[in-house]
Amino acid sequence: MTAYFIRRFLLIIPTFIGITVMVFTITRFVPGGPIERIISQAHMMQGKSGPSSNESSQPLSEDQIDELKRYYGFDKPILISYFQWLAKVLCGDLGTSTRYYDPVWDMIKERIPISLYFGILTMIIMYGVCIPLGIAKAIRHNSFFDNITSVMVFIGYAIPGWVVGILLLLLFASHWEFFPLGGMTGDDFDSFSLLEKTLDIAWHTILPLTAYILGSFAAMTFLMKNTLMDNLASDYVRTAMAKGMTFKRAVFGHALRNSLVPIATHFGNIISVILSGSFLIEKVFNIDGMGLLGYESILDRDYPVVMGILAISCLLLMIGNILSDICVAVVDPRVQFK
Numbered sequence: 001m002t003a004y005f006i007r008r009f010l011l012i013i014p015t016f017i018g019i020t021v022m023v024f025t026i027t028r029f030v031p032g033g034p035i036e037r038i039i040s041q042a043h044m045m046q047g048k049s050g051p052s053s054n055e056s057s058q059p060l061s062e063d064q065i066d067e068l069k070r071y072y073g074f075d076k077p078i079l080i081s082y083f084q085w086l087a088k089v090l091c092g093d094l095g096t097s098t099r100y101y102d103p104v105w106d107m108i109k110e111r112i113p114i115s116l117y118f119g120i121l122t123m124i125i126m127y128g129v130c131i132p133l134g135i136a137k138a139i140r141h142n143s144f145f146d147n148i149t150s151v152m153v154f155i156g157y158a159i160p161g162w163v164v165g166i167l168l169l170l171l172f173a174s175h176w177e178f179f180p181l182g183g184m185t186g187d188d189f190d191s192f193s194l195l196e197k198t199l200d201i202a203w204h205t206i207l208p209l210t211a212y213i214l215g216s217f218a219a220m221t222f223l224m225k226n227t228l229m230d231n232l233a234s235d236y237v238r239t240a241m242a243k244g245m246t247f248k249r250a251v252f253g254h255a256l257r258n259s260l261v262p263i264a265t266h267f268g269n270i271i272s273v274i275l276s277g278s279f280l281i282e283k284v285f286n287i288d289g290m291g292l293l294g295y296e297s298i299l300d301r302d303y304p305v306v307m308g309i310l311a312i313s314c315l316l317l318m319i320g321n322i323l324s325d326i327c328v329a330v331v332d333p334r335v336q337f338k
Helices: 002-029 034-049 062-072 078-090 104-139 144-158 161-175 194-214 217-232 235-242 247-267 270-276 279-284 290-299 303-331
Strands: none
Touching (some): 002 078, 002 303, 104 144, 104 217, 104 247, 104 290, 104 303, 161 194, 161 279, 194 279, 217 247, 235 247, 279 290, 290 303
16 A cells, blocks of 8 residues: 555656646747736837827837846747746745736735635535535435435535625625625724634625535535445345344444545545635635635736646645545555555
8 A cells, every 4th residue: 555655646746747737838828928918008108108009019129028038938948948937846936926026935825824714614514514414314315304405405506606605795795784795804903802803704704605615515415425325225234233233323333434435535635625715706705815816817817826826736636636545545444555
C-alpha cells in the first residue's frame, strides 16, 4: 500500500504540469489581455483629450507595444514563458497581478480565510445532516417521511445555488429587509465589541451558507440511503439477524460502516471546493473570497491570478483524491491498494 501512495504522489507532478500547460497556452490565445486593455484605455483617453481616431488609429507605437510584451513576458515562446512561470511557482512566487499590480499570493492569502470559513461550515452541515438523513430514509424506505424528504431534497438539488442566493436576497434582504444585502460585515463593524462582531458575521453568513448547502444535500443523502439499503439486503446482515442480532445493532454495528465507504471517497475531493469557494455565490453575495477573486480575474483577463488560483486548486484536488483513497482504506480494511 505504501508503494501505491508513493506512486500516486509522484503522479501529481506530470498531472500538474499537463493541466497548467494547457491553461497557460489558452491564456495566450484568448483576446482581451493586459496589452489589449492598455490599448483600449489609451484609445479612450485619446478620444477624450487627444487627436481623433481618424488622425491616429493606433494610440501606442510599435516600440511601446514591444516594451509591454517584454514587461508581461509575451515576447517569448509559450513553453519558455511557461517554464519561467513554473520556476517562480516552485520558489513560492505566483507572480504579480496585471490588473492591480499586487503579488498574486498576497491577494489569494487575504481571501483564503473567507472561503475556508464557508467551506468548512458547508462540509460540517452537509455531513452532519446528509448521513443521518440518509440512514433515516433507508430505514423508513417508502414511508411518508421518505417520500416527503425526497421531494424536498430534489427541489433543492434542481435549483442552482446562485439562483437560490438571488431568491434569498430578493425575499429576505430586499423585500422584507431582514438580512443584509451582501458582504461579510456591517458598516460599523470596527466599533463593535467581540460579541457584536461575532453576531454580525453570523448574521451575514446565514443567506450565503444556505445557498452553499442547499444543492449539496441530494447526492450525499441518496448515496447514503442507497448504499445502506444495499448492505441491509446483503447476506451477512440477514445472517446476523437470523442468529438473533437486533435490527438496530445490525444497522449501526455492521451495515453502516460498509455504507460509509462511498461517502469516504468523496471526502478528499471536497478539499479543493472548500478552499476555492463558489464563483457565482460569492459574486451574488459580494463575498470577497477565492471564488469572487477567480471570477473577477477571469473577466479582467488577469492571467497571473488565474494561474495562481488554478495551481492551488489543482494541487488540492490531486492531494484530495489521495486522501479519499486513504479514507477508504481506513473505513474498509478489506481494501488493499497495490
